[in-house]
Amino acid sequence: MTLEAPAAAEDTLSRHRLRRIDTGKSGAPDGDGAAIPEAPREAWQGAFPLQPERRTTRARHTIYRAGEDLDGIPLVYSGWAARVRRLSDGRRQILSFILPGDLMSASAIFCDRLSFFVEAITDVRYSVSQRTQVDEVLARDPQLVRTLVSACLAEKAEVEELATDLGRRRAEERIARLFLQLKTRMEARGQISGLSFDMPLRQQHIADATGMTVIHVGRVLGTLRNDGIVHIAGGTLTITDLAALHRLSDI
Amino acid sequence: MTLEAPAAAEDTLSRHRLRRIDTGKSGAPDGDGAAIPEAPREAWQGAFPLQPERRTTRARHTIYRAGEDLDGIPLVYSGWAARVRRLSDGRRQILSFILPGDLMSASAIFCDRLSFFVEAITDVRYSVSQRTQVDEVLARDPQLVRTLVSACLAEKAEVEELATDLGRRRAEERIARLFLQLKTRMEARGQISGLSFDMPLRQQHIADATGMTVIHVGRVLGTLRNDGIVHIAGGTLTITDLAALHRLSDI
DNA sequence: CGTGGAGTTGACTGGTATCAATCCTTGTGG
DNA sequence: CCACAAGGATTGATACCAGTCAACTCCACG
Numbered sequence A, B: 001m002t003l004e005a006p007a008a009a010e011d012t013l014s015r016h017r018l019r020r021i022d023t024g025k026s027g028a029p030d031g032d033g034a035a036i037p038e039a040p041r042e043a044w045q046g047a048f049p050l051q052p053e054r055r056t057t058r059a060r061h062t063i064y065r066a067g068e069d070l071d072g073i074p075l076v077y078s079g080w081a082a083r084v085r086r087l088s089d090g091r092r093q094i095l096s097f098i099l100p101g102d103l104m105s106a107s108a109i110f111c112d113r114l115s116f117f118v119e120a121i122t123d124v125r126y127s128v129s130q131r132t133q134v135d136e137v138l139a140r141d142p143q144l145v146r147t148l149v150s151a152c153l154a155e156k157a158e159v160e161e162l163a164t165d166l167g168r169r170r171a172e173e174r175i176a177r178l179f180l181q182l183k184t185r186m187e188a189r190g191q192i193s194g195l196s197f198d199m200p201l202r203q204q205h206i207a208d209a210t211g212m213t214v215i216h217v218g219r220v221l222g223t224l225r226n227d228g229i230v231h232i233a234g235g236t237l238t239i240t241d242l243a244a245l246h247r248l249s250d251i
Numbered sequence C: 001c002g003t004g005g006a007g008t009t010g011a012c013t014g015g016t017a018t019c020a021a022t023c024c025t026t027g028t029g030g
Numbered sequence D: 001c002c003a004c005a006a007g008g009a010t011t012g013a014t015a016c017c018a019g020t021c022a023a024c025t026c027c028a029c030g
Helices: A131-140 A142-168 A171-188 A203-210 A214-226 A242-249 B131-140 B142-168 B171-188 B203-210 B214-226 B242-249
Strands: A053-057 A062-064 A073-078 A081-086 A092-098 A117-120 A124-129 A196-198 A230-233 A236-239 B053-057 B062-064 B073-078 B081-086 B092-098 B117-120 B124-129 B196-198 B230-233 B236-239
Touching (some): A081 A203, A081 B142, A092 B142, A142 A171, A142 B081, A142 B092, A171 A196, A171 A203, A171 A214, A171 A236, A171 A242, A203 A214, A214 A230, B081 B203, B124 B131, B131 B142, B142 B171, B171 B196, B171 B203, B171 B214, B171 B242, B203 B214, B214 B230
Antiparallel strands (some): A053 A124, A073 A124, A081 A092, A081 A117, A196 A236, B053 B124, B062 B117, B081 B092, B196 B236, B230 B236
């Protein structure tokens, strides 16, 4: 598990992407003040009553490299990250976004080596619970094991939905669905006001998540804005026509 | 869990797809003779030493419908099937192919309701082990639980790779990778001779697995044939230039 | 023979990608 | 405080991959 490693050197095709050393601001939904919403609201909230190690990774840096040994189970408590697969020629696919309160991957509990990278989008603070300690807790609580297996299955189902989106839906549809998904997740965290929420993703992230090019993402966002459906400004996403967004999303 | 249910009625957009009632032949890799290779060669081989119920679903029919209650854990012992997500307007995405010896989905062990359909490609014979019995076995064998969780994680990783293919690779690349994957899986089953193996998929299946249209699949297959890389004839896939296929696949 | 599924081919369209230039915003450093 | 540099967003022109529509063949089956 690597901390604070610059991503530039390894990024074959990085076109300015991830290159700059972050300065600590970058529109993150969390200030750097004291009031960090540290509590994960998920089912495994009480699962790790341990003394985890605390770490930080700055925006645009890689938190975990595919294939490395995980030295513990990481849980994000502030900032956004992404699980991403990289191809040898630099193409990238984001598998999911990791929001505060999320395990970096539910798989990490049962497996100490993952097949994808985890990259910080904003500055990310996370805790790493020691595997041996977690295993002890799990051994005493079979019900918790079930819960965590379910979390894995949920993650799997999410990726299956992503695959369907990428294989069978069109650009506008995919973006609309991404936004609705983010809205739902932010809602669950109580981090939405009206139909707006903090959303630190750059167009490049949206492109890598929806299998598009940045430029086309920009165009689609443009039409969504002109049609009065969604607009992004200053790191905030605002839904101006929820019904239309649902219509586009086929939800 | 449904048996022998025709798919036509439910298939909103089916353009001849799945419509015909199969006659029992359809180029399945299994004859209907006695010599069925029944032994799953996977890790969970000894996992279900029970008296499972045996069932059959004919080609082109639906074995399981998303959201239904699973009344047991299904293991395919002959024929090919597919896990597939359907959209409301008839578009389909195949998440993976199920070959003889495969669990219909590893998720079925920990979850009695799946989010995708399972459809028979050829005639499919499978066993259904009762959940209560399997749970008993699992309770006595924690190591087996780990193994089966790993199977789930492997299935998850496979879908993540599919998502990457669909999002970031081109048509030819995707088809090449599908073929190589099938080759590997058939090899593991000892069902390959030279560089040929039985492959009952129609172009429509390949299209639904790779996120393409049938027609474009036909074109790509045509060029692969003309370039002397792969050709399909009489339900048999033959790789005529393995190196080229690897090159295309970026493996 | 007739029917229907499956595959092939051609013409055309269209959705996205690619290339390139400009502008805006923000952080950096003098 | 201001100028500069870099990242990010927007726009235009053009190319190309893949989708759509349609016709036709081939084959298995009844």
